[in-house]
Amino acid sequence: MNRLHRPQKGPPQFGCPVCTIIPSYMLRHLSQNGPARLREHAFQTLQHSERLRGQRDMLAFLGAVAVGTPAGVKSRTIYDLAHGTSLPGRLVRGEGAPKSTDVQVNEAYDYSGATYDFYSKVFGRNSVDNKGMRLDSSVHYYTNYDNAFWNGAQMVYGDGDGVIFQRFTKCLDVIGHELTHGVTQYEAGLAYQGQSGALNESLSDVFGSLVKQWKKKQTAARADWLIGEGLFAKGVNGVALRSMKAPGTAYDDPQIGKDPQPAHMKDYVKGSADHGGVHTNSGIPNHAFYLVATTLGGYSWDRAGKIWYDTLCNILQPNANFVAAANGTIRSAGILFGVASQEQKAVKSAWQQVGVLK
Amino acid sequence: MHLKLTRTGGFAGITPPPVEVDTAMLSKKDGQYLAAMVAGANFFDLPKTFQAARPQPDRFQYSLSIVHEDGRNHAVLCDEEAAPEPLRQLLHAVQNLRRK
Numbered sequence: 001m002n003r004l005h006r007p008q009k010g011p012p013q014f015g016c017p018v019c020t021i022i023p024s025y026m027l028r029h030l031s032q033n034g035p036a037r038l039r040e041h042a043f044q045t046l047q048h049s050e051r052l053r054g055q056r057d058m059l060a061f062l063g064a065v066a067v068g069t070p071a072g073v074k075s076r077t078i079y080d081l082a083h084g085t086s087l088p089g090r091l092v093r094g095e096g097a098p099k100s101t102d103v104q105v106n107e108a109y110d111y112s113g114a115t116y117d118f119y120s121k122v123f124g125r126n127s128v129d130n131k132g133m134r135l136d137s138s139v140h141y142y143t144n145y146d147n148a149f150w151n152g153a154q155m156v157y158g159d160g161d162g163v164i165f166q167r168f169t170k171c172l173d174v175i176g177h178e179l180t181h182g183v184t185q186y187e188a189g190l191a192y193q194g195q196s197g198a199l200n201e202s203l204s205d206v207f208g209s210l211v212k213q214w215k216k217k218q219t220a221a222r223a224d225w226l227i228g229e230g231l232f233a234k235g236v237n238g239v240a241l242r243s244m245k246a247p248g249t250a251y252d253d254p255q256i257g258k259d260p261q262p263a264h265m266k267d268y269v270k271g272s273a274d275h276g277g278v279h280t281n282s283g284i285p286n287h288a289f290y291l292v293a294t295t296l297g298g299y300s301w302d303r304a305g306k307i308w309y310d311t312l313c314n315i316l317q318p319n320a321n322f323v324a325a326a327n328g329t330i331r332s333a334g335i336l337f338g339v340a341s342q343e344q345k346a347v348k349s350a351w352q353q354v355g356v357l358k
Numbered sequence: 359m360h361l362k363l364t365r366t367g368g369f370a371g372i373t374p375p376p377v378e379v380d381t382a383m384l385s386k387k388d389g390q391y392l393a394a395m396v397a398g399a400n401f402f403d404l405p406k407t408f409q410a411a412r413p414q415p416d417r418f419q420y421s422l423s424i425v426h427e428d429g430r431n432h433a434v435l436c437d438e439e440a441a442p443e444p445l446r447q448l449l450h451a452v453q454n455l456r457r458k
Contacts, residue, residue, distance in 0.1 A: 085446075142450070143450075143454075144454075146368065146370065146372075147368045147369050147370070147416065147417075147418065148369050148416060149369065149414055149415060149416040149417050150414065150415050150416065151414050151439070152412070152414060164372075164374075165370070168369070174369065177369070178369075178415075178416070181415040181416070192412075192413045192415055193413070200415065201415075204415070228369075228370065231370075241369075241370045241371070241372075242371075255374075256372045256374065257372070257373070260371075273366040273367075273373070273419070274366050274367045274371060274419070275367065275413060275419075278371075279367070279368075279369075279370070279371025280371055
């Protein structure tokens with residue numbers, strides 16, 4: 001299939017040049033050839049400034065140490081923010097290093113590894129940027145922080161407040177969700193607002209769920225189709241943050257309200273909060289994916305996931321809306337499995353069932 | 359001062375009930391701490407919005423309104439990743455009052 005021309009996506013662009021006193025070439029030399037005690041420090045300094053510049057190419061020379069690792073080879077770095085917010089924090093575990101005594105460090109390490117393995121083995125993708133980019137995670141962000149996010153270059157995780165939420169590294173699908181924001185950034189670049197933002201969110205839930213299903217070797221029929229199952233603290237009346245199988249049913253608790261997700265366009269939530277409800281209206285494309293996967297049966301990543309991945313990488317534009325995603329996935333299914341195939345029919349029917357197509 | 363903080367967005371997409379604070383009801387220590395954070399953030403002179411040029415996925419958005427007993431009244435809407443550091447510390451301080 002011809003790839004539609006799209007401008008190169010990537011890390012956020014910064015408006016002003018980053019000027020450092022020690023030139024990059026000197027740091028680069030030090031990180032490779034300097035005295036042993038200085039190499040790591042030079043590397044860290046170089047990585048930090050080049051990250052600010054968004055210049056991943058400069059780091060590529062470090063080969064397996066930083067970015068640009070060969071296909072199938074993981075490169076993970078875990079940092080501890082110690083309840084501060086200055087990213088990335090203190091390096092606590094590198095690739096191949098032994099387990100930490102900190103469970104969050106190990107979860108961030110293991111689950112980002114599982115996500116890498118999923119994308120590599122199922123889709124042949126070499127990390128978030130498909131060029132072997134190192135996977136950086138920072139844990140213990142701020143205090144009582146009820147969140148995890150992708151900042152354009154790395155993952156960041158809070159501890160949760162212990163009353164509503166537990167630690168955000170606890171769930172494999174949460175980590176898969178965050179890393180998939182990176183994949184989307186490097187592929188379709190879906191704008192994070194309105195329907196394109198809801199698609200962005202949905203893709204993160206879809207592939208987050210697929211990582212979990214793949215790790216557990218679950219078929220579509222056996223999967224729970226829940227996002228963030230086990231994240232709530234004890235006493236919260238809810239099974240998960242979201243349900244792809246039954247949007248709107250994941251929780252109902254006086255402290256946090258009721259799951260607001262729609263399963264159909266007739267219940268699309270308007271209004272400006274949450275960038276136009278990106279975490280709410282994602283229920284509609286989530287449910288469409290669930291319908292395709294369960295209609296086709298077997299492992300969800302084999303056909304439904306393949307169609308969605310192909311659409312993400314080769315069809316969607318940054319401003320895609322739900323109709324564009326529907327038409328894109330139908331087109332992709334036709335190309336991958338044949339026009340009027342069972343797969344293409346399932347995709348079309350799913351989007352009709354959620355009210356995106358007539 | 360009367361403060362009202364609303365948080366939306368985030369990975370969970372859950373909006374907790376707003377935090378509403380009347381500094382007259384706080385302990386002297388907490389009241390002074392909050393007043394210092396408000397002054398440190400230069401709150402009443404801040405722009406009305408802080409919008410990230412490229413929003414980071416799963417970040418929070420905050421809406422903070424403050425009515426001062428001297429008559430000043432201001433509201434700021436901000437993306438978490440776009441908030442200047444003193445404002446971010448103020449938001450965090452107000453949020454922590456929920457736990458008290």
